[in-house]
Amino acid sequence: MESILSPDINTCSTPSELKITDMRFCDVQGLPMHCILMKIYTNQGIVGYGEVRDFASKRYALQLKRILLGENPCNVDKIFRRIKQFGGQSRQGGGVSGVEVALWDLAGKAYGQPVYRLLGGKFRDKIRMYCDTDVEGKHTGKDMGRALLARMEKGYTFLKMDLGLGILKDVPGAVSAPLGFMEELPALWEKRRAAEAAGDRELARYLENRIYDYHNIAHPFTGIHVTELGFDVLEQYVKDVRETIGYEVPLAIDHFGHIGLEDSIKLCRRIEKYNLAWAEDLIPWQLTDQYAMLRRSTTVPICTGEDIYLKENFLPLLKAGGVSVIHPDVLTAGGILELKKISDLAADYGTAMAVHMAESPIGCLAAVHAAASCENFLALEYHSVDVPDWCDIYDDKLPKPLVQDGYITVPDLPGLGIETLNDEVLKAHIHPRIPGMWEPTDLWNEDVVEDRLWS
Numbered sequence: 001m002e003s004i005l006s007p008d009i010n011t012c013s014t015p016s017e018l019k020i021t022d023m024r025f026c027d028v029q030g031l032p033m034h035c036i037l038m039k040i041y042t043n044q045g046i047v048g049y050g051e052v053r054d055f056a057s058k059r060y061a062l063q064l065k066r067i068l069l070g071e072n073p074c075n076v077d078k079i080f081r082r083i084k085q086f087g088g089q090s091r092q093g094g095g096v097s098g099v100e101v102a103l104w105d106l107a108g109k110a111y112g113q114p115v116y117r118l119l120g121g122k123f124r125d126k127i128r129m130y131c132d133t134d135v136e137g138k139h140t141g142k143d144m145g146r147a148l149l150a151r152m153e154k155g156y157t158f159l160k161m162d163l164g165l166g167i168l169k170d171v172p173g174a175v176s177a178p179l180g181f182m183e184e185l186p187a188l189w190e191k192r193r194a195a196e197a198a199g200d201r202e203l204a205r206y207l208e209n210r211i212y213d214y215h216n217i218a219h220p221f222t223g224i225h226v227t228e229l230g231f232d233v234l235e236q237y238v239k240d241v242r243e244t245i246g247y248e249v250p251l252a253i254d255h256f257g258h259i260g261l262e263d264s265i266k267l268c269r270r271i272e273k274y275n276l277a278w279a280e281d282l283i284p285w286q287l288t289d290q291y292a293m294l295r296r297s298t299t300v301p302i303c304t305g306e307d308i309y310l311k312e313n314f315l316p317l318l319k320a321g322g323v324s325v326i327h328p329d330v331l332t333a334g335g336i337l338e339l340k341k342i343s344d345l346a347a348d349y350g351t352a353m354a355v356h357m358a359e360s361p362i363g364c365l366a367a368v369h370a371a372a373s374c375e376n377f378l379a380l381e382y383h384s385v386d387v388p389d390w391c392d393i394y395d396d397k398l399p400k401p402l403v404q405d406g407y408i409t410v411p412d413l414p415g416l417g418i419e420t421l422n423d424e425v426l427k428a429h430i431h432p433r434i435p436g437m438w439e440p441t442d443l444w445n446e447d448v449v450e451d452r453l454w455s
């Protein structure tokens with residue numbers, strides 16, 4: 001008898017009987033950052049891949065294991081609503097988001113469909129990648145221009161570079177700050193390196209906490225101001241870049257350092273004529289009123305969002321008119337479906353969306369499926385142009401390299417598109433301070449806790 005099932009349906013699985021049985025991890029580095037890869041196992045042999053946000057901790061996901069065991073991963077939204085209370089901003093969103101991604105991978109594999117199709121289909125067949133570009137050490141705008149030009153020659157059609165205090169580091173008279181303040185951080189790093197080399201973990205930990213304190217001084221509280229000479233240097237840098245790459249390719253800028261609102265406005269006004277795609281994370285995203293003032297003070301498109309968890313935390317910025325472009329990360333925002341909801345919300349406010357991404361191919365493919373399903377999508381970030389074995393972690397039908405001529409073709413394979421991971425390649429990237437690979441996590445199966453949100 002002829003089957004009534006579509007040939008795409010995976011008849012080896014019975015989606016309604018699918019149950020989560022285990023969750024394991026592998027911490028790697030250099031792919032391109034410290035990335036935390038996740039497997040969620042089921043009673044039908046299907047394994048879902050997820051990833052906790054770069055530089056976060058697998059514990060953010062492990063605390064969710066007791067809720068996941070025995071649940072049907074195809075009920076993605078229901079499980080997400082149960083676990084979302086255990087996520088937070090930035091890296092703390094990594095556990096919930098990474099699990100959500102693995103649930104979609106499982107659902108897609110169980111139904112034999114690519115994730116984008118379960119989200120309502122796609123707006124585009126190829127995802128435009130925008131290329132983050134660094135030049136090591138002291139350099140000029142001409143050097144950066146040449147590095148960006150090399151990206152364009154590889155097919156990239158959208159670019160980003162850093163612009164800010166890093167460029168002014170060795171320029172006398174470019175910055176005013178409380179005297180001695182700018183030297184504190186390099187001194188702390190130097191001491192930490194020495195402590196680490198001497199094997200003094202206690203001192204190294206103490207110094208790590210002091211480095212955290214320093215980084216955690218929010219922009220309005222540093223007392224750092226750029227002088228007119230400093231703005232001259234930054235303006236000349238952008239001018240030199242534009243003269244090298246031309247004015248037609250979109251160019252975004254990021255990583256200004258902790259300067260406050262007024263200096264951000266001055267900087268944007270200086271560089272308006274260089275036709276920028278956006279200026280990113282100039283000030284902390286929590287400062288809604290300051291964002292609204294910044295956006296109204298310049299014609300440079302203002303962008304933020306890579307550290308924002310959940311749609312409801314994008315709403316104040318959108319309502320206040322504080323951004324022209326939002327920039328969520330699928331592994332912080334709450335996962336694939338939450339990213340789509342954020343995109344739809346932003347579109348209602350006439351705001352475009354670029355997607356932040358500094359992850360392994362797992363996180364990247366999660367962003368690809370989400371971005372395919374979003375109408376207001378501009379481009380997806382890519383940090384791994386110079387990582388030769390980034391694509392070697394998967395062993396299957398997906399193309400290699402994943403990015404070709406500046407684009408990723410949205411895969412039509414089940415789930416995210418990865419069938420098996422190559423453990424030999426992962427082994428070569430194991431994080432030296434977090435050894436072990438796919439080890440048991442039974443200690444996290446049970447807990448005694450009441451996590452209702454109301455009585």
Ligand SMILES: [Mg+2]
Pocket residue numbers: 254255280281306
């Ligand atoms: Mg950024």
